[in-house]
Amino acid sequence: MSSELSMKMSIPFFFEAAEKRLELHLKTTTNTAEKVNLLQYADDFWQHQLNHCGATILTQLKNPHCHAYVLSESSLFVFPHRLILVTCGNCPLVQTATALIEYFGVENITILDFERQQEQQPQYQLSQFVQDAQQLYAKLGGAGHSQNRKFRYFTATAAHSTATSEKLQLSKLKGPHIAAIQKGLFNKSELQHKLGLKQFAANYHLNDWLFEPMGYSVNGLNGKQYFTLHLSPEEESSFLSLETNDRQLSQRLSSYLLQQFSPLQYNTTLANLQRHTVAVD
Known part of the structure; x- marks a missing residue:
């Protein structure tokens, strides 16, 4: 890791909860x-x-359908022919994106979806979205399309993606639990209860991590269904995110989280990658 990267990733007075997300699909072939x-x-x-x-x-x-990793900065989900990688903080996600492009080769990539939320303190990031998009554009041979802090690349032969995920993002959290979470009063089991996971995700296998001095990440797998939840409770940048391909879980857990954390800001997104967004010959 470069000294510049180490310095910027260890800024002590502020944690950037805004997320960066990469979804990569690889070509499938009939040739075993x-x-x-x-x-x-x-x-x-x-x-x-x-x-x-x-x-x-x-x-x-891990299960036969997915390998889920809790990271020092969010999560990685690996499926047979695609992956989802979410990072936060000052992680330069574009560097891993370009490394994966180089490893697998542009000719074997059918879909690449890269997006960044607007950071609260963008001056501490190693790059800005425009620079990331330019880097991806160059790696993909001058192909792709960027708009609204999203870069998307689709080949003309990419199969229509049926992989749909629903995302919920809450910021400026309030409600009865956030102060206690900020003080570190809950262990992992108690946090699972306060976040509604024991109630609404009881059929999931969970894997979580409680960060010091604060912060919590959990991944869940139930066959082909997955979810990931990340909580950054810092008072100056409190943030909670949920992503899942389980629509029923999304509806029930999202409603619960909105009630429990009374965010001043929130948004929901339905992510269904469409081939016609942009086609690359």
Whole structure:
């Protein structure tokens, strides 16, 4: 890790909760010898890719459909032919994105979706979205499209994606629990209860991490269904995010979280990658 990266990722007085997100789809082929299954890649491979953005695998949860990793900065989900990587803080996610492009080759990538939320303190980021988009555009041979802090690349032969996820993001949290969470009064089991996970995600296998001095991340798997929840309770930048492909869980848990944390700001997003967004010949 460069000294500049180490310095900027260790800024003591502010934690940037705004997220960066990468979703990458690889080509599937009928040629068994050429078929890539990302679930066959070892943990060391993913850690090597994460080194480019300064993230570390803390703990993991696996089933036959997905490998889920809680990171020092959010989460990584690996499926047979696609991955979802979410980071926060000052992680330069674009560096891992470009490393993955180089490793798998542009010719084997059918969809790349990269987005960044607006940071509260953008001056502490190693790059801005426009620079990231330019870097991705160059790596993908001058192809792709950027708009509203999202960069998207689709090949003309990309299959229509049926992978739909729903996202909820809450900021400036209030409500009865946030002060106690900020003081570190809850353990992991108690946080699962306060966040509604024991009630609404009882059929999920959970894997979580409680950060010091504050912060909480949890991944859940239930067959092909997944969710990830991240809580950054710092008073100056409190933030909670939920992403899942389980619509029923999304509806029930989102309603509960809105009631419990009374955010001053929130938004919901339905992410369904569409081939016609942009086609690359």
